[in-house]
Amino acid sequence: MSISLSSLIFLPIWISTAQIQQGGPDEKEKTTALKDLLSRINLDELMKKDEPPFDFPDTLEGFEYAFNEKGQLRHIKTGEPFVFNYREDLHRWNQKRYEALGEIITKYVYELLEKDCHLQKISIPVDATESEPKSFIFMSEDALTNPQKLMVLIHGSGVVRAGQWARRLIINEDLDSGTQIPFIKRAVDEGYGVIVLNPNENYIEVEKPKMRKQLSADGTDEPAEKRERREKVSKETKKRRDFFEKYRNPQKEKEMMQLFIRENGSPEEHAVYVWDHFIAKSAAESVFFVAHSYGGLAFVELMIQREADVKSKVTAVALTDSVHNVWHQEAGKTIREWMRENCCNWVSSSEPLDTSVESMLPDCPRVSAVPGFLAP
Numbered sequence: 072m073s074i075s076l077s078s079l080i081f082l083p084i085w086i087s088t089a090q091i092q093q094g095g096p097d098e099k100e101k102t103t104a105l106k107d108l109l110s111r112i113n114l115d116e117l118m119k120k121d122e123p124p125f126d127f128p129d130t131l132e133g134f135e136y137a138f139n140e141k142g143q144l145r146h147i148k149t150g151e152p153f154v155f156n157y158r159e160d161l162h163r164w165n166q167k168r169y170e171a172l173g174e175i176i177t178k179y180v181y182e183l184l185e186k187d188c189h190l191q192k193i194s195i196p197v198d199a200t201e202s203e204p205k206s207f208i209f210m211s212e213d214a215l216t217n218p219q220k221l222m223v224l225i226h227g228s229g230v231v232r233a234g235q236w237a238r239r240l241i242i243n244e245d246l247d248s249g250t251q252i253p254f255i256k257r258a259v260d261e262g263y264g265v266i267v268l269n270p271n272e273n274y275i276e277v278e279k280p281k282m283r284k285q286l287s288a289d290g291t292d293e294p295a296e297k298r299e300r301r302e303k304v305s306k307e308t309k310k311r312r313d314f315f316e317k318y319r320n321p322q323k324e325k326e327m328m329q330l331f332i333r334e335n336g337s338p339e340e341h342a343v344y345v346w347d348h349f350i351a352k353s354a355a356e357s358v359f360f361v362a363h364s365y366g367g368l369a370f371v372e373l374m375i376q377r378e379a380d381v382k383s384k385v386t387a388v389a390l391t392d393s394v395h396n397v398w399h400q401e402a403g404k405t406i407r408e409w410m411r412e413n414c415c416n417w418v419s420s421s422e423p424l425d426t427s428v429e430s431m432l433p434d435c436p437r438v439s440a441v442p443g444f445l446a447p
Contacts (some may be wrong), residue, residue: 125167129371179251187256205332206341210267210349224267229271234267254305273429274330346373358386368395368396370395378403397433415437
C-alpha cells in the first residue's frame with residue numbers, strides 16, 4: 072500500500088483519547104481503522120522517499136561545476152550547463168540546491184572582486200565592535216584619493232550581493248552578463264576610483280534560542296498523584312507535538328532569527344551610510360553612479376536625504392530598469408529637475424538601443440536597452 076506524505080496532512084491525526092471516548096460506536100470504529108492505517112506507515116521511510124535531505128556541497132567542485140575560460144558555468148564531466156530540475160517532482164529540493172549553489176557563487180564573485188579586480192573589502196559599520204553584526208563593501212585602492220573620477224555601483228534587490236547584477240545570468244549565461252566585473256575593469260582602465268555597494272547584506276542569521284522550560288513555583292509541594300497526572304498529560308502533548316513537527320519540518324531545518332546591521336538595515340539605509348562615510352569624503356571632483364532596479368530607488372532616497380551634497384558631487388547617474396518612483400518616494404521638484412538633467416534610465420525594450428521610451432513619471436529620460444539586459 073502506497074501513501075504519499077501530502078495525503079496524510081488531511082488525516083485527523085490529532086484526535087485525542089478524550090475525543091475517542093466521547094464518540095459513539097461509529098466514531099470508535101473509524102478511529103480504530105485510522106490507528107491501524109497509521110501504524111502501518113513508516114514515517115521516516117515515507118519522508119525519505121518524498122524529499123531527500125538538504126545536504127549539499129559547499130564548493131563548486133563538490134557540485135561538479137566550474138566556470139570555463141568564457142566565464143560559463145559548466146558541469147566538469149559532461150560540459151553541460153546547469154540543470155535546475157536535477158530531481159523530477161522535487162521542486163523544493165531543487166530550489167534549495169539552486170540556492171546552495173548560489174551562495175557558493177556569491178563567495179566566488181567576492182574572490183574575483185579582490186583577486187581579479189584588485190578591490191579591497193571594507194567592513195561596515197566602520198566603528199563596529201567585535202561582537203556586533205557587520206557587513207562590507209568593496210573599494211579600489213584609490214577610491215577615496217582619486218582627485219578626478221569615482222564610479223559607484225549599486226545592484227538591485229533579492230539574493231544578489233556586491234559584484235553581482237543577476238544570479239540567474241551568472242548561472243545560465245556567464246560571469247560577464249551577470250556580474251559587475253566588466254563595469255569595474257573598464258572603470259579602472261579609464262582612470263576611475265570604484266566603490267561597490269552591498270545593499271542587500273542587511274542582517275546576519277543566527278539560530279533561535281530554544282525556549283527554556285519554566286518550573287512550577289509550587290512544584291515541591293505538589294501532591295504526587297497530581298504531579299504524575301500532569302507529567303502524563305505533558306508526555307502525551309509532547310508526543311503529539313513531535314509527531315506534527317516531523318511533517319511540518321521533516322528536514323529538521325534550524326529555526327533562525329535575524330540580527331540587523333546597525334545603520335545598514337535596508338538598501339536605502341546602506342546607500343546613505345556609504346555616502347556619509349565614504350563617497351562624501353572622497354577627493355573625486357566628479358562622482359558617477361550606475362544603479363540597477365531597486366538600486367535606482369535607493370539612489371533616489373539618497374538624493375532625498377542628502378540633496379545638496381549629492382548635487383555638489385554627482386555628475387551623472389546611469390539607471391537600468393530602475394524601479395524608483397518620484398511620486399511614491401515624495402521627491403521634490405528640485406530633485407526631479409536635477410534628475411531630468413543628470414540621470415538616464417535604460418529600460419528593457421524591443422526598440423533599437425537608446426531609442427526614447429515614453430515615461431509617465433516626470434523625472435529622468437527613459438531609453439531602450441538591449442532586451443533582457445540585466446534582467447533579475
